[in-house]
Amino acid sequence: MMSVVLEQIFQVGFLAAIIRIATPLAFATLGEMFSERAGVLNLGIEGIMLLSAMTGFTATSLSGSLWLGVLAAVLTGMLMGALHALFTVALGLSQHVCGIGVTLFSSGLAYFLYRLIFGQQSVPPSIKGFATLPIPVLSDIPVLGPAVFNQFALVYMAMLAIPLAAFVLYRTPWGLSVRMVGENPRAADSAGVSVIATRFQAVILGGALMGLAGAFLSMAQFNAFTFGVVSGRGWVAIALVVFGRWDPWRSAGAALLFAFVDALQLRMQASGLGHIPYEAFLMLPFIFTIVAMAFMSRNAVAPSALLKPFRREER
Amino acid sequence: MPPPLIEMRGITKSFGAVRANEAIDLQVAPGEILGLLGENGAGKTTLMNVLFGAYAPDAGEILIEGRPVTINSSADALAAGIGMVHQHFHLAPRLSVLENLLIGIPGKSGRIDRAGGLARLGEIGRQHGLTLDPDLPVAALSVGEQQRLEIVKALFRGARLLILDEPTAVLAPSEIDGLFAALRSMAAQGLGIIFISHKLNEVRALTHRCVVLRHGRVAGRVDTPANTTSSEMARLMCGHEIVPPARGPSTPGAAVLTIESISTSRHSGMALRDVSLFVRAGEILGIAGVSGNGQRALAEVISGVLAPDAGRMTIAGKAVSQFSPRAVQALGLGRIPEDRMTTGLVTNLPLADSMVLPRIGTAAFSNKGLLRPDAIRAFAEAQIKAYDIRCPGPMTRAGALSGGNLQKALLARELAFDPKVLIVSQPTRGLDIGAARFIHEKFLDMRAKGCGIIVIGEDLEELLMLCDRIAVMYEGRIAGTLDSADATIARLGLMMTGAGQAEEAA
Numbered sequence: 119m120m121s122v123v124l125e126q127i128f129q130v131g132f133l134a135a136i137i138r139i140a141t142p143l144a145f146a147t148l149g150e151m152f153s154e155r156a157g158v159l160n161l162g163i164e165g166i167m168l169l170s171a172m173t174g175f176t177a178t179s180l181s182g183s184l185w186l187g188v189l190a191a192v193l194t195g196m197l198m199g200a201l202h203a204l205f206t207v208a209l210g211l212s213q214h215v216c217g218i219g220v221t222l223f224s225s226g227l228a229y230f231l232y233r234l235i236f237g238q239q240s241v242p243p244s245i246k247g248f249a250t251l252p253i254p255v256l257s258d259i260p261v262l263g264p265a266v267f268n269q270f271a272l273v274y275m276a277m278l279a280i281p282l283a284a285f286v287l288y289r290t291p292w293g294l295s296v297r298m299v300g301e302n303p304r305a306a307d308s309a310g311v312s313v314i315a316t317r318f319q320a321v322i323l324g325g326a327l328m329g330l331a332g333a334f335l336s337m338a339q340f341n342a343f344t345f346g347v348v349s350g351r352g353w354v355a356i357a358l359v360v361f362g363r364w365d366p367w368r369s370a371g372a373a374l375l376f377a378f379v380d381a382l383q384l385r386m387q388a389s390g391l392g393h394i395p396y397e398a399f400l401m402l403p404f405i406f407t408i409v410a411m412a413f414m415s416r417n418a419v420a421p422s423a424l425l426k427p428f429r430r431e432e433r
Numbered sequence: 434m435p436p437p438l439i440e441m442r443g444i445t446k447s448f449g450a451v452r453a454n455e456a457i458d459l460q461v462a463p464g465e466i467l468g469l470l471g472e473n474g475a476g477k478t479t480l481m482n483v484l485f486g487a488y489a490p491d492a493g494e495i496l497i498e499g500r501p502v503t504i505n506s507s508a509d510a511l512a513a514g515i516g517m518v519h520q521h522f523h524l525a526p527r528l529s530v531l532e533n534l535l536i537g538i539p540g541k542s543g544r545i546d547r548a549g550g551l552a553r554l555g556e557i558g559r560q561h562g563l564t565l566d567p568d569l570p571v572a573a574l575s576v577g578e579q580q581r582l583e584i585v586k587a588l589f590r591g592a593r594l595l596i597l598d599e600p601t602a603v604l605a606p607s608e609i610d611g612l613f614a615a616l617r618s619m620a621a622q623g624l625g626i627i628f629i630s631h632k633l634n635e636v637r638a639l640t641h642r643c644v645v646l647r648h649g650r651v652a653g654r655v656d657t658p659a660n661t662t663s664s665e666m667a668r669l670m671c672g673h674e675i676v677p678p679a680r681g682p683s684t685p686g687a688a689v690l691t692i693e694s695i696s697t698s699r700h701s702g703m704a705l706r707d708v709s710l711f712v713r714a715g716e717i718l719g720i721a722g723v724s725g726n727g728q729r730a731l732a733e734v735i736s737g738v739l740a741p742d743a744g745r746m747t748i749a750g751k752a753v754s755q756f757s758p759r760a761v762q763a764l765g766l767g768r769i770p771e772d773r774m775t776t777g778l779v780t781n782l783p784l785a786d787s788m789v790l791p792r793i794g795t796a797a798f799s800n801k802g803l804l805r806p807d808a809i810r811a812f813a814e815a816q817i818k819a820y821d822i823r824c825p826g827p828m829t830r831a832g833a834l835s836g837g838n839l840q841k842a843l844l845a846r847e848l849a850f851d852p853k854v855l856i857v858s859q860p861t862r863g864l865d866i867g868a869a870r871f872i873h874e875k876f877l878d879m880r881a882k883g884c885g886i887i888v889i890g891e892d893l894e895e896l897l898m899l900c901d902r903i904a905v906m907y908e909g910r911i912a913g914t915l916d917s918a919d920a921t922i923a924r925l926g927l928m929m930t931g932a933g934q935a936e937e938a939a
Contacts, residue, residue, distance in 0.1 A: 291540040294528075298536045301525035308485075308523045309537035309586075310508030422527070430487070 132381060133265035138339065140370075140377035141276045142167075142331040146355035147362065147369045148283050149327030153199075155287065155364055156320030157300040157423040161217025162202045163328050164352030165224030170194045170332030172228040175343040176235055178245050184337060187245075188272070191333035192326045198224055199325020200318070207317040210427030221352075232343060247341035248272060270338040272330065279327070283366040296320045300421035303428040313428045328352070350404075357407050363418050375410075379403040436499030438463045438625040439484075439515070439594050444493035446479055453479040454490070455649045461594060461625040466616060468636040468643030468658060469629045472670055472865035473835065476649040477629050481596050485517045486510040508537075516587025517596040522579050526572035530554075530565050530582055534589050557588050561618045576724070577608035584615065594625040601635055602862070605723040606893065606926045613639050631670070631865060633663040634894070645669040671866055677898060678874050681881075685901070686714035687750070689885035690766075690854040695734060695744030703727040705734065705741065706909040712854065712885040717876060719900030719917075720889040723929050727909035728858070728889045729771065735856050735887070736768045737761035749853045762791060767852030771859050771889075773839045780832030784824060785813035787831045788846045816845035837868030844875055855879060858889040873899060893922045907931045 146163060153160040160166075170191040178187030198220060205216040236243055248270040257267040287293040295316045298306040303313040331351070336343045358376060362369030383399040437460040446454040454476045461467045471477045483490045486504040494501050497513050504510050510517070524533050535550050551567055558564040563581050571579060580600060587595050597616075601609050616639065620626055630636050636643055637658045645653045645666065653669040655661050668674055691711040697704045705727050712718040722728055733739035734746070740756035747753065748764040758768070768791075770776040778787030789798045789809050798809050813827035820841045824834050831839065840860070847855060860876070861869035876886055876899060890896050896903055897917055904914040905928040912928045 289544050291535070291538065291545055294532055294536055294545055297528060297532075298525050301527055302523065305523035305525055305533070306536055308507045308517070308519070309590075310506070310511050311537040419527070422525070 130261055130264050132385060133261070134269070135381040135384065136374065136377045137266060137269060137273060138377075139380050140374045141270075141273045142334040142339070142351060143355060143358065143373035143376060144276045144280065144370050145327045145331035145334065146352060147358045147373050148279055148366060149195075149324040149331065150355050150359045151324075151362070151364055151366060151369050152283070152287075152296065152327070153321045153324035154359055154424055155300045155421055156296045156317045157303065157421055157426060157428075158203065158206055158317055158321050159213045159217060159356075159425055160199070160202055160220075160321060160324060160328075161214060161356070162198060162220025162224065163217075163355055164348060164350070165221030165228075166195055166198045166325055166328045167332040167335070167348045167352045169198060169224040169228040170329035171336035171347050172232050172332075172343050174329075174333040175245060175336040176232070178337060179243060184245075184248055187337055188330070188333045191337075192329040195325035195327070195329020195332065196322045197325070199322040199328070202325070203318045203321040206427065207314055207321065210429060213425050213427075229345060242342050242344060244342040245337065248338040270334075272334045272338050275330070276334075279330075280366055280370040287366060292316075292319075297421075299428070300423050303423050303426075307428070307430060317428075331355075354404075354407060357411055360418050360420075361407075361410055361414050363414075364421060372410075376403055376407060379406045435463070436496070437461060438465075438498060440496040440499075441480070441484065442494050442496065444480060444483055444490050444495075446483055446488055446490050452649050454483065456493070457646070457649075457651055459644055459651075461627060463593075463623045463625055464620050465642065466620050466626045466628055466640045468640035468655075469627055469646065470631060470633070470636055470643055470666060470670055471646035471652075472631060472867065473837065473863075474865075475646040475670070477646055478598065479649075480646070481517065481598065481627070481629065484510070485515060485596065511590050511592070514591060514593040515596065516590060516592025516594070518580065518583040518587060518598065518600060520598045520600075520602065522583055524571045524579060524582060527570055529568050529570055530574070531567040533571055533582060534567075534586055538590075553589055554585065557585050560622070561588070561615050563588075563615055576603045577605070577611070580604070580612070581615075588619075592624070594627070595619065596627045596629070598629045599631070600628070601630065601632060605891065605929065606922070607930065609635070633666050636666070637661065637663065647672055667866060678870065678877055680717075680877060680899065680901075683715045683880060683901065685716040686883060688712065688747075689714050689749050690735070690887070691745075691747045692735070693745045695741045695746065697730050697734065697739060697741050702729045703909045705730045708744070708909070708911055710904055710911060710914070712887055714853070714883045714885050715880055716902070717880050717886045717888060717900045719896035719903035720887060720906055721891070721893060721896055721903055721925050721929060722906035722912075724891055726906045726929075728906055730909070731906070732768075732771065732856060732858050732889055735761070736766070736770070758791065759794075765853035767847030767850065767855040769840075769843045769847060769855070769857040769860065773836065773843060774832070777843050778831045778839065780830070782831060783828040784817075784822075784831045784834065784842060785809050785827035788813045788816060788827075788842055791846070792850070812849070816842065816849060820845045837864045837871075840864060840868065840872060844872060848875065848879065852884060854885045854887070856887045856889070860888060860890065861892070861895065869895075893925050896925075897922070905929055 146167060150160060150163055173194040174187040174191030177190035178184050202216060202220045205211045206213045250268050251271050252268040257263045287296065295306060295311045299313045299316045307313050335347050340347060354376060358372040359369055362372040380403040383402040387396045387399045439461050441457060441459045444454050444457045457480055469477050482488045486506045486509050489505065495504060502513050504513060531550050534554060535545055540546050554567055563585050565578065565582055565585060600612060604612060616626055628640055640658050643655045643658050644651060647670060655666060688711040693709050695708045696706055703726055708731065720728055730739060734741050737756045737758045737760055745752060748761060748766055751764055753761060774780055789812060792798060798805055810827050817827060822838045822841050824838060860872050880886060888896065888899060897920060900917050902914055902916055903920050903925065905912045905925060907929065
């Protein structure tokens with residue numbers, strides 16, 4: 119069995135699969151990370167991804183333009199992010215309750231609008247999704263080239279998003295404001311930084327990234343919208359943020375690690391270890407997440423002001 | 434004559450029916466240190482919040498160098514050159530010193546201006562002797578260094594007027610000297626400083642002039658604080674004479690609490706190393722020391738919260754075999770913890786519940802596993818009356834009470850059960866003169882009744898006034914014990930820095 123597994127790992131297809139699986143997780147994890155660094159837990163992520171997958175798919179299906187679809191998904195994410203921020207930042211309501219509410223609302227809306235637009239069809243409608251876009255020269259590198267540099271445009275965007283997120287968070291004044299409002303909003307406030315505006319911006323940026331995650335699922339990975347298109351990836355992203363200790367590089371690394379286990383279990387399902395029910399393999403990445411979390415979250419320190427609404431007059 | 438750096442004219446601010454500030458005039462000239470005195474609730478903080486833009490005044494105006502300005506936010510205040518060092522620091526512990534300085538400062542071509550920040554930090558450090566390591570996380574700084582960072586932060590933003598809200602409350606005596614030196618240097622270079630405090634000796638030592646507030650109004654102005662007696666200023670603050678309670682002689686009885694060679698290993702603060710001490714009936718023992726030298730561990734061991742690794746403890750002659758709060762309480766220990774709001778009581782529950790919490794399972798307050806709400810309420814009502822705790826009633830949310838009233842409630846809940854030993858940490862931290870006076874009198878009453886009291890504190894004057902003996906803690910050990918007749922602030926201060934040990938040995 120071990121040899122079967124090892125054989126699978128060192129295949130171009132396997133490496134490419136890891137990158138593909140990691141992409142929506144990376145977007146979602148970075149999105150959740152920005153939100154949480156500013157002090158706002160966004161449990162709406164699962165629903166935001168689903169609704170964005172739906173709007174992206176629909177926009178592309180109706181207009182024929184993939185990038186218009188991506189734009190629709192991003193705008194959807196931003197809108198739902200703004201909604202979550204309205205409840206939790208402007209009104210200071212419970213982030214847990216509102217996040218679950220946003221997920222339930224977004225999911226319901228996604229199903230509803232999808233039925234309204236496409237009706238009930240025997241064969242679910244599909245689109246011609248993103249095609250792979252080999253990068254000249256780089257894609258010719260043996261093994262690594264075809265795995266990493268022969269991917270969808272959105273995959274490259276995710277690769278760029280990671281260093282960009284780190285730069286924004288650690289090197290720009292806005293990123294410092296985000297970290298400060300997540301650690302001690304009063305300190306930011308007394309330094310003349312608007313806590314409310316910064317949190318809104320971070321949650322909306324987070325929503326945009328969650329929208330990209332949704333767009334990838336329905337427009338590059340499955341090329342169709344189904345109700346199970348997200349299937350827990352949002353929840354996983356929340357765990358990966360903790361696993362990645364609220365850092366862009368570590369979070370992306372966590373997404374990659376999860377993707378590795380997921381790709382591995384897919385191969386194991388296919389590789390004819392037939393007597394084991396496939397559901398057992400399906401569980402693997404989640405068991406991995408739980409075990410990894412149990413070990414890693416012991417020293418993980420969340421942003422101090424996470425979950426705490428900011429009201430200026432309170433002392 | 435140049436116009437004052439800052440002038441507040443006729444500032445009035447009400448909250449509902451409460452006049453927090455009424456027609457207050459105040460000026461600070463460049464190079465001047467102004468003391469702002471007043472009891473808790475006199476309106477000092479409100480006035481400064483008006484100046485710093487947190488509240489808009491109902492009437493009155495603020496002038497900077499003779500020009501009227503409107504300050505609607507802390508950003509406006511910063512732009513006007515006003516910097517404030519709050520009592521509770523506004524710092525993010527996990528970010529670096531430099532990051533805490535650069536927050537809210539526009540970057541250079543989209544990036545954080547690290548080089549510019551470092552240069553400015555170095556410049557301020559040289560000017561006023563306020564040096565800090567830029568890349569250290571704030572959590573790694575001592576309280577004194579964090580305060581220094583807050584001052585640097587204000588200067589970094591170009592403050593010409595610096596407001597400090599009770600800055601010495603958190604400092605050790607040696608750190609206070611350093612702070613005063615820095616403030617004098619800043620004033621000498623033309624900055625204006627408003628120093629808020631209710632410690633009269635500090636105001637007299639530092640300020641050039643002071644304004645005393647009472648009930649939201651200016652109760653008096655003192656032009657030569659150094660030549661004005663503390664009791665005169667106290668009279669302005671309180672509206673009546675304040676006489677410190679006199680500690681009469683007492684003849685201590687047998688030891689009611691003994692600790693022999695107690696050591697602890699794991700503790701979030703400083704652990705204890707081979708600590709022995711005792712307190713006798715009718716005696717007050719003070720524990721002095723710079724915070725973080727094992728006082729918390731000592732309080733936790735005595736209160737039964739922390740079990741020591743080695744050593745013995747007796748209460749009223751009986752050995753403590755089991756370290757739990759309930760067990761030591763049953764032996765006759767009363768405890769008033771350091772932090773009223775977090776370990777003292779439950780802020781979101783009614784006051785009555787907090788007042789019976791340590792004894793919730795006893796027959797006085799429960800019967801066959803069920804609470805006796807009437808008994809709880811009656812107990813709370815009786816204590817509220819006996820201790821004059823100002824609150825709407827026993828069912829008021831505990832967190833809504835002022836610090837002084839909370840401390841009275843905590844004292845009431847212990848003293849009602851006639852403890853043989855009482856351990857108190859920071860008994861009057863944050864309390865005004867009147868409330869502190871009340872607490873002190875109660876301690877002396879208990880001493881007269883034969884209770885042994887241990888007071889852990891950082892305010893040496895308070896310890897000298899209250900205690901019969903004072904032990905000094907340094908790095909988890911008892912550095913020495915002095916009879917209060919032999920103790921002076923200078924001598925205790927020396928022992929607190931570890932220097933006293935050499936003296937003891939000599």
